[in-house]
Amino acid sequence: MTTPEGKPPLDRKTLIDLGFIDARAKVLDIAAFLDRLDRASGADAPADFRVDAIRSALEIARDASPARAERILKCWSDPTTQPVAHADGKAARGAHPPHTS
Amino acid sequence: MVSRITDDYARMATAGCVAVTEPAFWAGFDRSSAAGFHDYFRQLTESEPRRAAAYGIAHHAWICINPKEAEDHGFAREVMSMIPEFLSRPNVLGVGEIGLNRNSKTELTVFEEHLEIAAQHNSLVLIHTPHLEDKLKGTRLILDAIAAHGKINPARILVDHVEEHTVRMVLDRGMWAGMTLYPDTKCTAARAVDIMEMHGTERIWMNSAGDWGHSDPLAVPKAVVTMRARGHTAADIHKISFGNPLAFLSQSGNFSVNAPRPTIA
Numbered sequence: 001m002t003t004p005e006g007k008p009p010l011d012r013k014t015l016i017d018l019g020f021i022d023a024r025a026k027v028l029d030i031a032a033f034l035d036r037l038d039r040a041s042g043a044d045a046p047a048d049f050r051v052d053a054i055r056s057a058l059e060i061a062r063d064a065s066p067a068r069a070e071r072i073l074k075c076w077s078d079p080t081t082q083p084v085a086h087a088d089g090k091a092a093r094g095a096h097p098p099h100t101s
Numbered sequence: 102m103v104s105r106i107t108d109d110y111a112r113m114a115t116a117g118c119v120a121v122t123e124p125a126f127w128a129g130f131d132r133s134s135a136a137g138f139h140d141y142f143r144q145l146t147e148s149e150p151r152r153a154a155a156y157g158i159a160h161h162a163w164i165c166i167n168p169k170e171a172e173d174h175g176f177a178r179e180v181m182s183m184i185p186e187f188l189s190r191p192n193v194l195g196v197g198e199i200g201l202n203r204n205s206k207t208e209l210t211v212f213e214e215h216l217e218i219a220a221q222h223n224s225l226v227l228i229h230t231p232h233l234e235d236k237l238k239g240t241r242l243i244l245d246a247i248a249a250h251g252k253i254n255p256a257r258i259l260v261d262h263v264e265e266h267t268v269r270m271v272l273d274r275g276m277w278a279g280m281t282l283y284p285d286t287k288c289t290a291a292r293a294v295d296i297m298e299m300h301g302t303e304r305i306w307m308n309s310a311g312d313w314g315h316s317d318p319l320a321v322p323k324a325v326v327t328m329r330a331r332g333h334t335a336a337d338i339h340k341i342s343f344g345n346p347l348a349f350l351s352q353s354g355n356f357s358v359n360a361p362r363p364t365i366a
Contacts, residue, residue, distance in 0.1 A: 006299035009332030018330060019291070069292065070265035077237035077266065078204070087172045087203035090127075092233035 030054065053095030102160070103144055104128075104313035107152060114156040116322040119358045121153060121311070122161040122350065124198035124227055127169035129313050135179040138166065142183065146190040151364055159360040161350070163197030163227045164188060171202075171211040181214060188222050194353040195219060197227025198261060201239040204231060213246055220252035225353050228260045230267065232286060240267040244274055257352055261308070262287050268300055277304045277349050282320035290324035294331055302337060306345040 008015065037043070037051065057072040065071075076095040102109065102123055113121070123145060132138055145162040153160035164187045166180040187193055199215040201208045219226045231239035240260070247258065255275035263271055263278045264287065271278040278300075280293040288296070293307050307324050310316035317323070321342055328338050350356040 008295075008298045015331075067265070069295070073264055073266040074237060076234050078234050080238060081241070083204050083206045083209050083242060085206060087205040087208065090169050090202065092203070092231065092235045094233045096234040 030058070049097045050093065050095050052098075102153070102311050102318075103141075103149060105311050105318065107155075109311060109318045110153055110156040110158060113318050114158055116319055118158055118322075119360070120159040120161065120350075120356075122163065122194060122227075123149065123311075124163040124229070125165045125167060126198065126312060127167045131170055135176070135183065138180045139183055142187045146187055146192055150192050150361065154360045154363045157360050159192075159357050161192045161194050161356060162190075163194055165196050165199045165215055166211065167198065168200050168202040168208045168212065168229060171208050172205060174207050174210060177207075177211045178214070181211070181218060184215075184218055185222065188224055191355055194350060194355055195225030195227065196222075197225075197259075198229040199226065200229035200243055201231050202229075202235070204235050204239045204242060209242060209246060212243065213250060216247065216250045216253060220250070225350075226253060226258045228258060230260060230262045232262075236262070236264065237266055240270065244270060244276075247276075248274070256304075259349055263296075264288055265292070265296060268296055268305070272300060272304060275304075277306070277345075280305070280307045281310050282307055282317070282324055283310055284315055284317060290320065290327040293324060294328055294333070297341060302340050302345070304345070304349075306341055306349070308346075 010018070034051075034054075053076050056075055060072050060075060061068050078096045102121060125142070125145065128141070132141070142162075142164055145164070149162070150160040164184050166177050170180075171177045184196065188195070196215050196219040199212055201212060216226070218224075228243060230236050230243060240263075243260070247253065247255070256277070259277040259279050260271045261279035262281045264280075268278050268280075280288045280296060282288055282290055282293060287310075288307075290307075297305060307321050309318050309320035309322075311318035325338055325342055328341070347358070
């Protein structure tokens with residue numbers, strides 16, 4: 001299955017044929033989500049770190065370097081290394097607030 | 102599968118599923134007593150195997166207190182004291198899913214105590230890595246704690262819920278890596294196949310999630326369709342969807358792909 005370079009079995013053109021419509025739909029969903037936020041009340045509230053995280057991820061997605069998915073996941077991750085004193089609730093939020101790093 | 106309808110078992114059997122392993126998990130609310138866990142462990146080891154067997158599916162379980170309920174150390178220890186009683190049940194594969202949730206000090210202590218129980222009983226270990234922004238840090242803490250403990254053969258540990266940023270560190274430590282397929286969180290089928298293309302098929306597998314949240318017990322059969330469409334061979338598909346899980350789980354003498362004869366409770 002795996003080549004030393006990690007190349008998939010299918011060539012680039014075939015992968016585009018297979019995946020373009022799905023990727024197109026997801027890009028539109030993100031754009032529509034951001035438009036929805038702009039139309040909503042509360043637009044003058046302080047920036048939400050989760051929306052900032054999406055914008056940061058989009059910058060990574062559009063650059064020319066490899067491992068975009070891995071770099072986005074790291075961009076959203078808690079950069080600290082030590083256990084926290086107490087669990088802050090049960091649920092993670094999807095991105096790390098910059099002020100708590 | 103305790104939170105799924107019986108029709109899910111029927112669908113899984115129809116899709117070719119012959120065995121499931123069910124980790125002890127958070128119920129969506131905190132249990133109020135250790136006795137509640139005792140009842141839950143009985144459900145995992147007595148009633149759920151019967152329900153699965155009706156569809157020709159062999160049911161196996163992992164026993165622990167999930168990290169989501171591990172913040173109260175005294176309570177966690179009370180629950181952990183019951184684990185040895187259940188490790189000897191015929192469908193139990195080992196200790197799991199243990200690990201971290203929010204990466205707290207108490208969660209880490211409870212995780213280390215679970216490791217010691219597994220070592221004392223020579224059990225397989227199933228590890229839950231944290232969600233979303235907590236996964237990278239939590240996976241590192243978990244791997245370091247296993248190394249510091251040092252009593253369990255890494256080949257007898259499955260670290261679950263790996264993604265692009267954690268899979269390599271797990272494989273490099275000699276452990277097995279599980280990619281749990283979820284509709285929104287963790288891995289999609291497309292990304293799981295990407296990860297296999299980049300990191301190979303040794304000590305790695307995909308699993309469907311059948312919990313009370315947004316999840317799909319048929320995620321693996323659907324991922325197999327994705328693998329076929331992306332040009333992967335039948336041999337590789339069989340290895341990822343059956344051979345690798347069989348190799349890891351068979352390290353427990355309790356694992357079988359043959360369901361027991363159906364019985365009526």
